[in-house]
Amino acid sequence: MEKVLVTGGAGFIGSHLVDELVKKRHYKVTVFDNLEQQVHPDGLPEYYNIRAKFIRGDVRNKRQLKEVVIDSDIVVHLAAAVGVGQSQYQIAKYVDSNIQGTANLLDILANEKHNVKKLVIASSMSIYGEGLYECKKCGKVKPPLRNFKDRNILNWETLCPDCKDVLKPVPTPEDTPLMSNSIYAITKKEQEEMSLLIGRTYGIPVVALRFFNVYGPRQSLSNPYTGVAAIFLSRIKNNKPPVIYEDGLQTRDFIWVGDIVNACLLSIEKEEANHQVFNVGTGNPVSILKVAETLIELLGKKGKVHPDVTYKFRKGDVRHCYADITRIKKILGFKPEISFEEGMKKLINWAKRAKAVDKFEKASQELKKKKLV
Numbered sequence: 001m002e003k004v005l006v007t008g009g010a011g012f013i014g015s016h017l018v019d020e021l022v023k024k025r026h027y028k029v030t031v032f033d034n035l036e037q038q039v040h041p042d043g044l045p046e047y048y049n050i051r052a053k054f055i056r057g058d059v060r061n062k063r064q065l066k067e068v069v070i071d072s073d074i075v076v077h078l079a080a081a082v083g084v085g086q087s088q089y090q091i092a093k094y095v096d097s098n099i100q101g102t103a104n105l106l107d108i109l110a111n112e113k114h115n116v117k118k119l120v121i122a123s124s125m126s127i128y129g130e131g132l133y134e135c136k137k138c139g140k141v142k143p144p145l146r147n148f149k150d151r152n153i154l155n156w157e158t159l160c161p162d163c164k165d166v167l168k169p170v171p172t173p174e175d176t177p178l179m180s181n182s183i184y185a186i187t188k189k190e191q192e193e194m195s196l197l198i199g200r201t202y203g204i205p206v207v208a209l210r211f212f213n214v215y216g217p218r219q220s221l222s223n224p225y226t227g228v229a230a231i232f233l234s235r236i237k238n239n240k241p242p243v244i245y246e247d248g249l250q251t252r253d254f255i256w257v258g259d260i261v262n263a264c265l266l267s268i269e270k271e272e273a274n275h276q277v278f279n280v281g282t283g284n285p286v287s288i289l290k291v292a293e294t295l296i297e298l299l300g301k302k303g304k305v306h307p308d309v310t311y312k313f314r315k316g317d318v319r320h321c322y323a324d325i326t327r328i329k330k331i332l333g334f335k336p337e338i339s340f341e342e343g344m345k346k347l348i349n350w351a352k353r354a355k356a357v358d359k360f361e362k363a364s365q366e367l368k369k370k371k372l373v
């Protein structure tokens, strides 16, 4: 039996991964998670798989972390503070949890006696900033973030920095220059680079997975700081309009949590994954307005709840970013299995039973107070 440690394994993505690992029967699974209050207001979640050993601990505490890491063959490092907006005013906390936490893990791998032969880490699409675009005249362009001080917001689209033409979004591959636009993104970028570097230095296979926008059951419906699908869902369930920034036509790449789990399993199992970075998305852009409309329709609230399109710009937001998944398809044989429509249906079926406390107003007020909206 191989021993797998999943840090953050009580969370949304981690708990689904744990379920699959346990099912395989040839892994002995341990979860290390501090049960962060914002994510787990009621402690250990009811969905927690009791066939995985649970250890409550914090990645910021090297002593606690060392005990579990030196006893593992495989480590999947998912523990992190995950709110993009919140990271802009809880800077030290995000840096501590995500950069220092990973540094602790790497220090253990570099200095202690251990058997770890694979480390999979969760990176994020947020490290790209704007996605890749094409200009009719200038070819492929990686534009800077939009700056609306210079122009009238009649057109939300990204413009070519050279000829000022409107750009067309194209899939973003892994070698696109990175341009983090939040503290959260910076921490994910640092985490990825530090892990790959130490992996190469000590010959420990590291795989960095850049997850795009993950959705599915168990994403906290009460944590207003993460996951647009979950935030909208909890608003609509409570008969309140989902609040949309800009005109709603900005796009993201929404990927079903089960597909993310498959990418993690392939990374654990395939040697070809070693020392590589992979995008994990679907390759299909979906607009934020479409997410809101789909959820309203599926929840049977059409005509009762309408999206609130605010035409407001949230500082640091990107217009379009969706994955080029050529690399993960080719090297790991990965294929996303659940379409957006199917996934949204599955999400709704789960949400009918789940508790959703709408804390959106509180989160939105905080962003306003810090002048981030």
Ligand SMILES: NC(=O)c1ccc[n+]([C@@H]2O[C@H](COP(=O)([O-])OP(=O)(O)OC[C@H]3O[C@@H](n4cnc5c(N)ncnc54)[C@H](O)[C@@H]3O)[C@@H](O)[C@H]2O)c1
Pocket (backbone or CB within 6 Å): 007, 008, 009, 010, 011, 012, 013, 014, 032, 033, 034, 035, 036, 039, 040, 057, 058, 059, 060, 077, 078, 079, 080, 081, 082, 097, 101, 122, 123, 124, 125, 210, 211, 212, 213, 214, 215, 220, 227
């Ligand atoms: N959900 C997404 O769309 C998405 C996209 C890109 C990347 N990611 C990454 O995937 C990973 C998992 O995210 P998620 O969506 O499941 O979030 P989540 O908040 O549901 O899970 C994170 C888990 O980590 C735990 N945790 C937080 N800080 C910790 C600490 N200091 N020590 C120990 N445990 C701690 C939390 O209690 C929680 O159970 C994160 O690294 C995140 O950055 C997620």
Ligand SMILES: [Zn+2]
Pocket (backbone or CB within 6 Å): 135, 136, 137, 138, 139, 160, 161, 162, 163, 164, 165
């Ligand atoms: Zn141009």
